Amino acid sequence: MDKFVIRSNIGQSSSNSSSRPSVSSNIAPEIQRGTILSPPSNVDSVLELGSPNHDLKERILILQYAPNIRDEVRRHYIQKGACQPSGHAFPKTKFGNKMRQFNPDWFKGPYSQWLEYSIKSDAAFCLCCYLFKNVLESRGNAGDAFTKDGFKGWNKGTERLRTHVGEQSEKVKSDHRIRLNALVDVVRFLLRNGLSFRGHNESEDFEYKGLFLELLEFHGDKHLDVGKVILHKAPKNDMMICPAIQKDIVDACAKETIKAIIQDLNDDFFGILVDESKDISHKEQMALVKRYVNKREEVIERFLGIVHVNDTSALSSQKTIYDLLLDHSLSSSKLRGQGYDGASNMQGRINGLKSLILQDVPSAYCVHCFAHQLQLTLVALSKKHPDVNIFFDVVTNTLNTIGASFKCREILRQHQVEKLEELLKSGEILTGQ
Known part of the structure; x- marks a missing residue:
């Protein structure tokens, strides 16, 4: 690694630093282009689209924004639309013996959705290439002429625009x-x-x-x-x-499926079923199921999403649920039911998830999960009845013993085959043929 790194000593004189060879700009240009911008509280403050000094040639590259805000930046530019000044006196440039200039009619043709013009640079740019071009795609029609440098060849404007788009039959x-x-x-x-x-x-x-x-x-x-x-x-x-x-x-x-589920709900009331569990990578995952009555008056349960959670506290779970509902344009005010297991962070009377949601939506009544109630009932029943307790102990030990050895499994299969043959001979069961 040392041969790729130029080390600098802190406190070294400027004379020494001036004699040090500089790194060529051709080496890893995508790394030297600038630092990654941290997520701002307001995207407009970073874009500065309203500034009169803003120029298309000087705007920040999309890949220099933090990955978690790039889509928001793209959305901002798309909503604003291409920069297409009207009523501007486009300057003329001499090409050979003729004077040429940017043709404003290009804004009205097939290039109207993406073609941009910079008054300060007197150059044309492509909005789509700026928003979506990969930094490695610097060849062919995806070069820097319409993104970084700007296009100024007005004498071949129509031809270059057509080539940039690419004609398809x-x-x-x-x-x-x-x-x-x-x-x-x-x-x-x-x-x-x-x-x-x-x-x-x-x-x-x-x-x-x-x-x-x-x-x-x-x-x-x-x-x-x-x-x-x-x-x-x-x-x-x-x-x-x-x-x-x-x-x-x-x-x-997935998005189309969820969209169909949301449309089937028809902005009506709904309930949620939530459970948390660790996956195979030992990460805590929260699954959310939506329960509602559709247009045909049928009770429907649909899986809405699964989210990784770092904190299983009631307050954190509430925020995760609200964020997931908001992502799918569902309002918590329409919530009319909750279903959880018996964990304290879910069913707590004071600071449980059930209580926190009830404070926001008093009509969101909570029902203890029936499957979990059945499990608790079996546990309580087995403690009071020794025969039931012994039965579950025998089943558990049998499964553990057979499941731990392939030989035991093979012996069990052989006994099952012999038992099945006896039942077939006696006519007690049929083969289905």
Whole structure:
């Protein structure tokens, strides 16, 4: 690592520092471009969009914002729209023997949604590239001409704008639509059946490439129109089978599912069922289920989300629940029921989650979870009746003994086979054939 690091001594004279070789700006440009901005209390204070000195060429790169506020910054720019000054006298620039200038009619054509113009720099910019271009995509049409430097070649303006967008024929658009629909169908099937997507090796020459690719290939074999535009028959930059795109489609399916659940609720009253448990990675997870009566007067229970919680206190759980409801545009004032287990942080009369929510919504009555009540009933019953207690002890010991040894499991299976044969011979049970 030492050969990649230039060490500096604190307190060294400026004369020595001036003789030290400087780091070339060509080395890791994305690292030297600036520090990551911390999340502000108000995005407007960082963007400073209302400042008269704000220039498109000088605005902060999206990747220099903190990752947790980038989407908010993008949303702010999208809501504001492209910077397209009207009534401005665009200056002329000499190209050869002719004077050229920015054509304001470009704002009204097919480039109206993304084309921007900087009065200070007399240059054109692309809003979409500024918001969504990856820092590594600095080749071809995704260079810095429309993002960092600005475009000033007015003599070839129409040609360059058309090249920047990229023309697509109707066939290319149709193939892309067929390909995307096939991917969505495969993802929906895997999600509905709770199946995994990825394989250990997804290379083309590998025999089994995972359920996602195998099912997509099967889908293409059964539907010729799909088979002509997917996998190796699709453009290399538009195959849409990478893990990131798979996750995007899964996320879109989840959002559409929750959207359908919210629409089915129809802004009516609802109840919540909440439980906390540790997952396999020993992280505390809170699951929330919404219970409501739909338009057909049917009682429906729908899983709304699962959230990782660092603190299991009642106050923290209340905030987590309210935030989750707010994320899905659900108001806590519509809450009319609560369902938890018997934990003290849930059922506490003073500072329990039940009591905190009742203080905000007095009509949100709490019902102790029936399954947990049954468990508590069995525990209390087994303590008072020795026979019941012995029964559960025997069942527990039997499961532990058999489950700990493969030999014991095999012996049990053999005894079951012999017992089954006796019952079949006596006619007490039927095979179903």
